[in-house]
Amino acid sequence: MKKYLAEAVGTFILVLFGCGTAVVAGDKVGIVGIAFAFGFALIAAAYGIGPVSGCHINPAVSLGAWIAGRMTVVDMIGYWVGQFLGAIVGAWVLSVIVGGLGGGYSIGTSGLGQNGWGPGYQAGYNMTSAILFELVATFIFVVVILGATHKASPAGFAGLVIGISLVAIHLFGIHITGTSVNPARSFGPALFVGGTALAQVWVFLVFPCVGAAIAGLLFRMGVLAADEPATASTTKANLVGA
Numbered sequence: 001m002k003k004y005l006a007e008a009v010g011t012f013i014l015v016l017f018g019c020g021t022a023v024v025a026g027d028k029v030g031i032v033g034i035a036f037a038f039g040f041a042l043i044a045a046a047y048g049i050g051p052v053s054g055c056h057i058n059p060a061v062s063l064g065a066w067i068a069g070r071m072t073v074v075d076m077i078g079y080w081v082g083q084f085l086g087a088i089v090g091a092w093v094l095s096v097i098v099g100g101l102g103g104g105y106s107i108g109t110s111g112l113g114q115n116g117w118g119p120g121y122q123a124g125y126n127m128t129s130a131i132l133f134e135l136v137a138t139f140i141f142v143v144v145i146l147g148a149t150h151k152a153s154p155a156g157f158a159g160l161v162i163g164i165s166l167v168a169i170h171l172f173g174i175h176i177t178g179t180s181v182n183p184a185r186s187f188g189p190a191l192f193v194g195g196t197a198l199a200q201v202w203v204f205l206v207f208p209c210v211g212a213a214i215a216g217l218l219f220r221m222g223v224l225a226a227d228e229p230a231t232a233s234t235t236k237a238n239l240v241g242a
Helices: 002-053 059-067 073-098 127-148 158-177 183-193 195-220 232-241
Strands: none
Touching: 002 073, 002 158, 002 183, 059 073, 059 127, 059 183, 059 195, 073 183, 127 158, 127 195, 183 195
16 A cells, blocks of 8 residues: 555656646746656656655556566556546645635636647647657657666666656647646546546547557567676676687
């Protein structure tokens, strides 16, 4: 249960600070500021709860890790529950905060940093662009995560590398979909905004998972997984054989 609670807390942090920056300060900090808010929130969560749960804080990441053989299906489901609950609570807290704006704040009109596509949303990209971006971006994101957390990778830098990659993904994708690559991050705000946001959320539930599944499968098959570091005995045997 400690792991699942950690995932809830981490996802809460991501949604509150990422979506919160978009809603409260987006007109001041712009796309770059929003992208860094999501990336920095992930880095903070990674070093805060990483030792407990690994800090997936993303159902697509957990799916990729399960397919790659790095977690059990029971843990994956437990992570999902924690992640979605954390995202919902994060979106709710954000809704309460912005509701205190002088003159009032309409969630239905101004939103909660929800994802979407089409006329009236960001640059107005169509559904095909939204689907392709979310699939490919999540695939790349999960490749980075599975690679950075592999035993052969340098220890201690995974959180930083993953956070930076999330910044880059947001810089690319905010004008397309608002950047999801995370079903929980999308579901929480959409649940409170309703309307078009809730009608479109299926794209952000399905296609990040497809991209993550492809990445996990490639690691499971050994196509992208690095070779295990050689042990002293293995190295000695290789030298003797030579």
